[in-house]
Structure formats: C-alpha cells, structure tokens
Amino acid sequence: VIYGEEKKYDSAKNYFRRALDVRPDYKPASNNLIRIFRELGQPDSVTNFLRNTSLFENGSASFMHDMGRVFYEQRRYDSARWYVRKAIELDPANPQVLSSMALTYQGLKKTDSARLYMRQALDLDQENPLLMQRMADLFRQQKKTDSALYYFRKYTGFRSETGEGQLNLLTGNFLAEMNMTDSALFYYRKAMETDQGNAAAYLN
Numbered sequence: 001v002i003y004g005e006e007k008k009y010d011s012a013k014n015y016f017r018r019a020l021d022v023r024p025d026y027k028p029a030s031n032n033l034i035r036i037f038r039e040l041g042q043p044d045s046v047t048n049f050l051r052n053t054s055l056f057e058n059g060s061a062s063f064m065h066d067m068g069r070v071f072y073e074q075r076r077y078d079s080a081r082w083y084v085r086k087a088i089e090l091d092p093a094n095p096q097v098l099s100s101m102a103l104t105y106q107g108l109k110k111t112d113s114a115r116l117y118m119r120q121a122l123d124l125d126q127e128n129p130l131l132m133q134r135m136a137d138l139f140r141q142q143k144k145t146d147s148a149l150y151y152f153r154k155y156t157g158f159r160s161e162t163g164e165g166q167l168n169l170l171t172g173n174f175l176a177e178m179n180m181t182d183s184a185l186f187y188y189r190k191a192m193e194t195d196q197g198n199a200a201a202y203l204n
Helices: 009-022 027-039 043-051 054-058 061-073 077-090 095-107 111-124 129-141 145-157 164-177 181-194 199-203
Strands: none
Touching (some): 027 043, 061 077, 095 129, 111 129, 129 145
C-alpha cells in the first residue's frame, strides 16, 4: 500500500501479487492491484487479472459484477452485459447489480430496458438517492419530463440540507437544462417566494 501511495507501482504490484500467492482470495490485495492497473491506464491488465483469479472459477456474483464494471468502463457494453447478467443469475435481489445492468443498457442506447432494471433496483432499495438520480436521468434522456421531474425532486429533496427554496431553485435549473423555459421560470419564482434571500434564484 505504501509503495502504491508513493506511486512506486512496480514494487506495489510485486507485493500485492505475493500476498495473493499466499492467499488468493484476499480481496484488499486484489482491489489494490486493480486500482493500480486503472491508474496506469491498463484496462486489459485488469481484465486478464480478474479472469485468472480463483473467483472466475468459483463464479461468484461479486466477481461477475466486477468484470461487468470493468467492461462498462471500457465502453464494451455487450461484454459488460454478459457478465452482469451472470451476476444477476447468482444474486437476483442485489440492487447494485441491477443498477449496473441498467447503466449497461443505457450505454447500449436501450433506455426502456435500462428503466426496467433501474425500477427493479429501486423496488429493492427505495430510499437510495443515487438510484433515484439515475432514474431521473433515464427519463430525461427519453424526454419524459413529468417522470424525470418526479425522480429529480425526490432524490434532491432526499438530501437533508436541501430546503424548499433550494429544491425549487435546483428544479428550475433541471428544467432549464431540458429547455423547458416556462416551467423553469415557474420554479425560479417559487424559489424566490420561498427564500427571498437566495440571490442565485434572482440571477437565473
């Protein structure tokens, strides 16, 4: 770890590999080795390493999910989908895995399938603001304003520090980004009425 922090990657990789020789299932060593490969911009090394671990033979859901995420980061969405589907078969009630499948379909421009998996993830983890945000992004991508707005206000309002005035201001910004000028102005006015001291609302 110290060698990694000092950017002495060759030495760090050597020690992490030695740790894995002693204990192949030692997750911290695997994670740090993967992190180094990513920092060095070596996605193929990540893939080759993961495929040669004992986790591949065991077929664990976490491994399949990790492989899917690696391919997703490389924008190799078909390969990502294959591995994430395997993860779902092994762990069908994992909202994180279902969300990854949704993101993979989003990368493939299949937003209906993406929404289906994101909905399943939200059903399992209904108070997860990140899933709400991703669902809002999917609806926005499909130009379904009402549904996008619903999830946007839901995840934004979920933040404990977001007051009513700030929520209306952020909603106005969200709608402005969707070129919904009249609706955006409506929420900017509400923001000014709710929080007259919020200069940002007046600037918009």
